[in-house]
Amino acid sequence: MLRTSASDAETRRKARAAWPVVVRSLADDTDDDLSTVTDPAQRIRMMWPLAVESWQLAGLPWPSYTRANTPSRVFRAGEPRPGDDDPR
16 A cells, blocks of 8 residues: 555645535436536546546557557448447
8 A cells, every 4th residue: 555644645635625526316317418518628638547547457458550540430320330249
């Protein structure tokens, strides 16, 4: 376990006190759309640490392909989509 001083812990506690936190029941039917209160750059900054952590937790190597070569497929309106495990 990482040991920290009391002053470090207090500094982190004060920083967390300013975090915007909302407590909700899982039964609440709420709209979590942040697009009215954040811009696209802010939303990308919020999700990026989650994406990095997800790759690390999955134990997968970080993708090395360029954006232009990202594996993808376009589905036109009405075109049936394969199941999630379909490698196409």
